[in-house]
Amino acid sequence: MKDSNNSSFSSTIRRSLRLGRKDNNNTSSVVSAPQSLTYDDFSQPTPLRTCELICEGRSLWVNPGYICEFSKYFTEIIYEGGTQAKNVAINGVKYEQFLELLRVLCYCPTRKPITEANIAVIIDMACNFEVEPVMRRCEEFVARRIGQLDRQRLFQLTKTLSQCDRYNSTMTLLVDKMARMPDHDLSTMQFSQIPGDVVADLYEVRRLQKKRGPKRIGDKFCCLM
DSSP states (O other): HHHHHHHHHHHHHHHHHHHHHHHHHHHHHHHHHHOOOOOOOOOOOOOOEEEEEEEEEEEEEEOOHHHHTBBBBHHHHHHHGOEEESEEEEESHHHHHHHHHHHHOOOOSHHHHHHHTTTTHHHHHHTTTBBHHHHHHHHHHHHHHHHTTOOOHHHHHHHHHHHOOOTTTHHHHHHHHHTTTTTHHHTTTTTSSSSSHHHHHHHHHHHHHHHHOOEETTTTEEEEO
């Protein structure tokens, strides 16, 4: 009887250990799974979000005092006549693009970062709605990443910025970078989509780059650009 009890006890222990190992493995897999951050869609009012912006028939509730701190445009349309409007129509832009601007501007629960995927949209929205702090963040992003942007992204950003803020200092970086592209890459660009004076600037910069070229000093070359 004693041996039988010991055998039964040992079997129970082994079974418990096996179950424990399974539970540990399952727990580990759950903990290690990445969790993506979900950004607010501004679809519901809150005690602070008391102003309804209506874009393409959809509601976006914002804190009027907060967004007006960053944009004269929002101040003019929300506080027209000196009192806060309860709802304001946002025309001429797509809902998804305007929502992306709000997610970059507002904490929802944190600000959405500017990336290569959304920067062209954000530049366009920030220019349209005069959100200068967001525009500065875009400029800083381009300055940091100009060397990593591929030719399609460079063209897209040059096109967007030339249409909404032609004389922005970031245009200099973009035009200079594009002017250094090989002839074949430039020949594939749809320059008809970019203002003619910007295209003229690009080829003038390219001409000067070729004219100056690498200058020899002793046994070394030094590029003047």
